Amino acid sequence: MIRRASSPADSPIDAATRPTPPVGVLERGISVLEAFSEDRLRLSLRDLADSTGLDKATLLRLLGVLVKARMLQRAESGHYSPGPALLHMGMLYRNSFDLGSRLQPVLHAVMQRTGETTAFYVRSGNERVCLYREITHKEVRHHVEPGTRRDLASGGASAHILLHYTGSPTPHVQQIQDQGFALTRAERVPEMASIALPVFEGDGQFLGALVVIGLASRHPEAAQLAGVAYAREQLALHGFQTRPVTEKLASR
CATH class of the missing domain: 1.10.10.10 (Winged helix-like DNA-binding domain superfamily/Winged helix DNA-binding domain)
Known part of the structure; x- marks a missing residue:
């Protein structure tokens, strides 16, 4: 926001x-x-x-x-x-994922490359919860804190990824299936553009959504696509996948 x-x-x-x-x-x-x-x-x-x-x-x-x-x-x-x-319990919840040491470097690298805020969300009921984030240093920016909750129904690229990979309908299903990401512009917040991709463990377990969020006027679609491509590279370097195992097998 x-x-x-x-x-x-x-x-x-x-x-x-x-x-x-x-x-x-x-x-x-x-x-x-x-x-x-x-x-x-x-x-x-x-x-x-x-x-x-x-x-x-x-x-x-x-x-x-x-x-x-x-x-x-x-x-x-x-x-x-x-x-x-509650803060203590929240920290225990985050630590139970054992993801921070691997995901935080990815988020930082993507933020440095794109110049925009990056975050990792998981689904909790009908909400998405931010577990990790890297905030851009630009004066006008999207700002989110770990623990922030948003209704999935309010939209945003990460919401569509979480909905799709947890068995719920989303209008972005075709884009997610064909291109492996969800891209939105001025959907939840008029001034913002976001692009998100799913994050899977090496064994194929769905973990959550990595999203890059930037001011729409300085983050055109070409920049969004370049950012998500770089995010894929960084996730792979840290042992994550960005496609379901079933999709990868079907493409062989």
């Missing part, structure tokens, strides 16, 4: 449109944590009630447990925000 001033939190919703609250205690706790997002980092008790459908008495009990576990923290204003325990 291009850095802009943050927008105000969503206004409270009325009782008629409030979601049905989960039944199980664990599900209720998860629904509280999932109420937070990049644009909603500080939420009041009423915000959380509107987002989860839970009554305030139940919420206060859950919030007390989550604060004690350091998964949330409470400010003097009464607002809640994500706590340090």
Whole structure:
């Protein structure tokens, strides 16, 4: 995304449109944590009630447990925000992939060659999550942080790659099958152009999507294609594949 001033939190919703609250205690706790997002980092008790459908008495009990576990923290204003325990869990999640030592050099090399931001996304439910990224040093740029979540339905080249290789429909299916990448221009963000390709382990296991994201006015389609070709070279040098094993066998 291009850095802009943050927008105000969503206004409270009325009782008629409030979601049905989960039944199980664990599900209720998860629904509280999932109420937070990049644009909603500080939420009041009423915000959380509107987002989860839970009554305030139940919420206060859950919030007390989550604060004690350091998964949330409470400010003097009464607002809640994500706590340090979530960062710890996020780092454990990243480390469980054992990919960073191999992928980070690829992302850095591609960023240096293209001059644009590069990132690696995985699918989590109906969202894509950024695990690694290399930010360009150019003043106007796409900026993303590890852990950033985006709805797959909102588009972007990496979203189409993740949808296709996890069994979900995408309008870019033909391009992905024929050319091995997804290319979008001004789809999710009007000013941006992105191109993404799938990343597979040496044994053919699908891992996620590597994407190069640049300002559309300085990143024409020819530059996007050159960037993805270089990314393929770098991935191969580090033991990754960019085509499914079945496709490679069929082409022989």
